[in-house]
Amino acid sequence: MPDYSFQLLMGAGLTLLLGLCSAVFALTMATVFLLAAQLKSRAVNGFIRVYSIIIRGVPEILVIFLTFYGAAIILTKINGSYAELSPFFAGVLALGMVFTAYSYEVLRGAYESIPKGQFEAGHTLGLNGVQTFFHIIFPQLMQKALPGLSNLWLILLKETSLVSVIGLEELMRKSSLAAGVKHDPLFYYCYGALFYLAITAFSEIALKHMSTRVNRHKQPIKVEIA
Amino acid sequence: MQDFINRLPDAILLTVQLTLVGFFAGQTIALVLGSTLHLTKGIPHNLLRVYPFIFRGTPLLIQLFIIYYGVAQIDAVRNSFLWIVFGSAEGAAMLALTLNIGAYSSILVFGALQNLPKGQIEASGALGIGRLQTLIRIELPQAYRHLLPSLSNEIIFTLKGSALASTITIMELTGLTRTFIAKTYSPFEYFPVAGLVYLAIGFVALQIFRYLENKLRLP
Numbered sequence: 001m002p003d004y005s006f007q008l009l010m011g012a013g014l015t016l017l018l019g020l021c022s023a024v025f026a027l028t029m030a031t032v033f034l035l036a037a038q039l040k041s042r043a044v045n046g047f048i049r050v051y052s053i054i055i056r057g058v059p060e061i062l063v064i065f066l067t068f069y070g071a072a073i074i075l076t077k078i079n080g081s082y083a084e085l086s087p088f089f090a091g092v093l094a095l096g097m098v099f100t101a102y103s104y105e106v107l108r109g110a111y112e113s114i115p116k117g118q119f120e121a122g123h124t125l126g127l128n129g130v131q132t133f134f135h136i137i138f139p140q141l142m143q144k145a146l147p148g149l150s151n152l153w154l155i156l157l158k159e160t161s162l163v164s165v166i167g168l169e170e171l172m173r174k175s176s177l178a179a180g181v182k183h184d185p186l187f188y189y190c191y192g193a194l195f196y197l198a199i200t201a202f203s204e205i206a207l208k209h210m211s212t213r214v215n216r217h218k219q220p221i222k223v224e225i226a
Numbered sequence: 227m228q229d230f231i232n233r234l235p236d237a238i239l240l241t242v243q244l245t246l247v248g249f250f251a252g253q254t255i256a257l258v259l260g261s262t263l264h265l266t267k268g269i270p271h272n273l274l275r276v277y278p279f280i281f282r283g284t285p286l287l288i289q290l291f292i293i294y295y296g297v298a299q300i301d302a303v304r305n306s307f308l309w310i311v312f313g314s315a316e317g318a319a320m321l322a323l324t325l326n327i328g329a330y331s332s333i334l335v336f337g338a339l340q341n342l343p344k345g346q347i348e349a350s351g352a353l354g355i356g357r358l359q360t361l362i363r364i365e366l367p368q369a370y371r372h373l374l375p376s377l378s379n380e381i382i383f384t385l386k387g388s389a390l391a392s393t394i395t396i397m398e399l400t401g402l403t404r405t406f407i408a409k410t411y412s413p414f415e416y417f418p419v420a421g422l423v424y425l426a427i428g429f430v431a432l433q434i435f436r437y438l439e440n441k442l443r444l445p
Binding site: 053054056057058059060061062065066069070073158159160161162164165172176179184185186187189192193196197200201 | 279280283284286287291292298299385388389403411421428429
């Protein structure tokens with residue numbers, strides 16, 4: 001095994017953790033946005049639209065910088081003396097905010113494709129709004145949104161590398177450090193890239209399993225004709 | 227702030243330059259590779275897919291670092307004409323963007339070609355049109371018409387990717403903004419300006435694509 005393999009593996013673990021935390025944050029926020037959009041309030045919808053346009057049109061690296069330095073300024077004001085957000089939390093916050101916008105678009109598309117009758121049926125069965133949402137709408141939402149969300153996850157995994165610019169020692173930064181120490185950037189960056197390839201390839205397999213599971217009832221029913 | 231404003235035009239120009247070169251060179255790769263993927267089968271097809279697999283499976287940032295810091299280690303490259311590209315930060319950034327966008331777009335072009343009805347190929351075969359002619363005259367024009375909306379996404383993606391050039395010392399829009407924030411420590415002054423410029427460039431690009439879509443739409 002090449003030197004620093006263990007360090008890179010730890011970095012890969014942190015990359016995965018950063019990706020997962022950002023994804024959970026983004027999905028939660030996107031669901032909140034989706035529910036808020038149901039209020040049909042002009043102000044709320046306007047806010048969501050502007051947020052979505054701005055955050056999707058600006059480079060992620062800029063959002064990460066703004067979060068990190070911006071949070072440092074605000075925290076310093078509150079604290080009195082210098083304070084900053086840890087690079088990990090700044091990363092989760094920044095990537096989470098960016099992917100909230102993207103996942104909201106995916107969820108909204110899926111939500112709008114669910115027939116109105118489903119809500120009415122839930123109501124007729126005596127379920128309230130929340131119950132209808134979680135028992136009837138949500139499972140269908142996941143099924144329709146999964147392909148879009150899978151793509152976003154693969155993009156998010158790669159974007160986590162940008163958090164290395166604010167000093168988080170995830171896979172990208174670990175590769176840089178190893179490359180610097182060993183004076184061998186070609187080997188160590190390629191080695192790091194191999195870890196990323198492994199993570200994305202593994203994710204693709206996992207997502208394929210999820211997709212079969214979510215769509216399990218869609219499999220054709222075999223009817224035996226005697 | 228005045229100093230920042232003075233240097234802004236050059237930075238914007240560099241960002242636009244990186245984006246355009248990356249996008250158009252990437253689309254050239256995509257056109258050739260996407261078509262070749264469409265025409266090949268079996269082992270050659272799978273071998274050709276290795277390139278998009280690698281470039282779509284790894285972050286742009288690490289690709290940029292391999293090209294800029296890694297390749298410089300190889301003596302053969304340093305002593306050849308290739309050094310014009312690999313030796314300069316701008317050249318390396320353009321190459322990384324090109325290869326990255328090329329990989330993503332190849333798969334898009336390939337997918338669009340595969341989704342056309344098979345009857346079209348059979349019909350042109352029956353009319354005695356060769357396979358290559360069929361591709362150029364019948365399949366590609368239709369595929370690109372379907373592709374236009376995805377290509378507008380790709381150019382935004384390239385624009386945002388060009389911001390990574392700042393990590394290898396290039397003073398484009400993000401690089402300039404970072405430098406001024408490091409100097410003055412006031413992120414809330416410079417970030418909104420940079421953000422607005424990115425939004426404006428993206429807006430212009432989307433308008434051009436919208437115009438093209440309307441122009442090329444079938445009546």
